[in-house]
Amino acid sequence: MRTQVVIVGGGPSGLLLGQLLHRKGIETIILERKTREYVLGRIRAGILETGLVNMMREAGVAERMDKECFVHDGTCISYENEMFDINFQKLIGQNVVVYGQTEVTRDLYDARDAVGGQTIFEVEGVEIRDADTEAPYVTFTVDGSARRIDCDFVAGCDGFHGVSRKTIPDTVRKDYEKVFPFGWLGVLSETPPVHEELIYANSARGFALCSMRNENLSRYYVQCNVNDDIFEWTDEKFWDELKRRVPEAIAEKLVTGPSIEKSIAPLRSFVCEPMRWGRLFLCGDAAHIVPPTGAKGLNTAASDVHYLYEGLVHYYQDKDSHGIDTYSEKALARIWKAERFSWATTNMLHRFPDQSDFDLKMQRAEIESLHHNETAQKWFAQNYVGLPY
Ligand code: FAD
Ligand code: DHB
Numbered sequence: 001m002r003t004q005v006v007i008v009g010g011g012p013s014g015l016l017l018g019q020l021l022h023r024k025g026i027e028t029i030i031l032e033r034k035t036r037e038y039v040l041g042r043i044r045a046g047i048l049e050t051g052l053v054n055m056m057r058e059a060g061v062a063e064r065m066d067k068e069c070f071v072h073d074g075t076c077i078s079y080e081n082e083m084f085d086i087n088f089q090k091l092i093g094q095n096v097v098v099y100g101q102t103e104v105t106r107d108l109y110d111a112r113d114a115v116g117g118q119t120i121f122e123v124e125g126v127e128i129r130d131a132d133t134e135a136p137y138v139t140f141t142v143d144g145s146a147r148r149i150d151c152d153f154v155a156g157c158d159g160f161h162g163v164s165r166k167t168i169p170d171t172v173r174k175d176y177e178k179v180f181p182f183g184w185l186g187v188l189s190e191t192p193p194v195h196e197e198l199i200y201a202n203s204a205r206g207f208a209l210c211s212m213r214n215e216n217l218s219r220y221y222v223q224c225n226v227n228d229d230i231f232e233w234t235d236e237k238f239w240d241e242l243k244r245r246v247p248e249a250i251a252e253k254l255v256t257g258p259s260i261e262k263s264i265a266p267l268r269s270f271v272c273e274p275m276r277w278g279r280l281f282l283c284g285d286a287a288h289i290v291p292p293t294g295a296k297g298l299n300t301a302a303s304d305v306h307y308l309y310e311g312l313v314h315y316y317q318d319k320d321s322h323g324i325d326t327y328s329e330k331a332l333a334r335i336w337k338a339e340r341f342s343w344a345t346t347n348m349l350h351r352f353p354d355q356s357d358f359d360l361k362m363q364r365a366e367i368e369s370l371h372h373n374e375t376a377q378k379w380f381a382q383n384y385v386g387l388p389y
Pocket of ligand 2: 044046211212219292293294295296
């Protein structure tokens with residue numbers, strides 16, 4: 001087989017890139033290790049920056065999002081019984097959108113079906129070959145038979161555990177990593193959200209987050225031990241713990257119900273440099289991970305897709321390789337800023353095992369500064385809504 005761009009990974013990065021390129025007449029084949037149902041069953045991010053919203057529009061897949069999303073002009077932060085709002089709209093005239101990653105992915109798969117884009121599911125043993133030459137190709141097996149696709153470029157959109165990043169030789173690649181000493185226990189429940197905006201809560205018992213998907217679907221998280229047994233976290237224990245971490249007035253309003261999904265995610269910061277090796281380009285979680293505090297995971301994947309899409313379009317339409325040659329540099333400049341915001345927000349809101357009384361005072365002073373200082377709020381707002389591409 002032959003195509004212009006092989007996209008390894010049918011998550012949001014790969015699908016969005018595929019859809020954008022298709023609209024410019026650039027042909028792609030997407031290789032996905034799992035089934036479509038499996039990919040759509042994963043509950044992940046919920047907040048979209050304007051940059052991603054605009055790309056969904058450019059990709060022609062924004063119709064349902066524009067109808068069903070919630071526009072949020074701000075977000076709330078609480079510490080014990082204190083709660084304050086950071087109003088992005090008032091501070092910087094921007095907002096974010098609540099629309100689940102699952103829905104983004106579903107819309108992109110539907111759009112790919114509609115245009116007849118080729119996606120091969122349940123591929124095994126993907127290997128990216130000769131990426132440092134003018135003639136890369138990708139080999140894999142599907143239904144027990146070996147296949148090969150020759151291409152101009154490979155987009156590695158296969159997430160943190162994929163093969164793309166590992167294709168870049170150790171002598172070229174440098175990984176930067178920080179693993180946080182806790183995880184997030186997430187629960188999805190068919191209950192109305194407790195508040196009209198998200199609440200990021202710092203409490204003596206650890207961090208909590210109240211989020212949502214729609215008027216009858218709530219997403220809540222509590223900081224937990226990453227090795228906790230999920231079965232020990234009964235729904236009752238979860239709701240009880242959540243209520244103890246948010247202001248009393250919020251706890252009283254909280255409507256509880258059976259969980260329809262429950263999972264524990266580790267928290268890590270990770271960046272791989274460079275994001276390009278020859279004709280292989282990494283996008284999204286394949287190249288970097290942020291701790292979820294600050295909602296930057298999916299949104300940084302989107303900014304990578306933006307830079308790569310622009311670069312490939314210039315290459316094919318204008319015979320200009322400047323965009324792809326500067327891809328890694330441009331993407332990383334934005335990534336490191338998002339890494340910093342996610343790391344700082346994680347530090348501000350969580351309880352750490354080795355925190356001293358002094359550390360706790362520093363954390364408290366930081367939250368109070370954010371509460372009362374408009375400049376600090378503006379910095380938070382600019383980063384939360386997303387830095388410009
Ligand atoms: P992925 O979504 O990981 O997609 C990669 C795809 O590649 C997958 O479908 C995978 O099956 C496929 N693949 C992997 N290996 C291969 C291979 N060898 N061959 C072919 N295909 C392969 N972000 C937030 O902002 N907020 C959140 O609340 C949040 N929660 C998260 C919870 C969890 C458990 C995880 C793992 C991530 C979460 N994130 C969250 C991060 C966010 O979901 C990711 O940043 C986003 O999914 C990145 O998209 P991606 O397409 O780059 O990678
Ligand atoms: C959600 C997840 C986040 O990490 C975040 O910062 C905000 C919202 C969510 O799943 O809704």
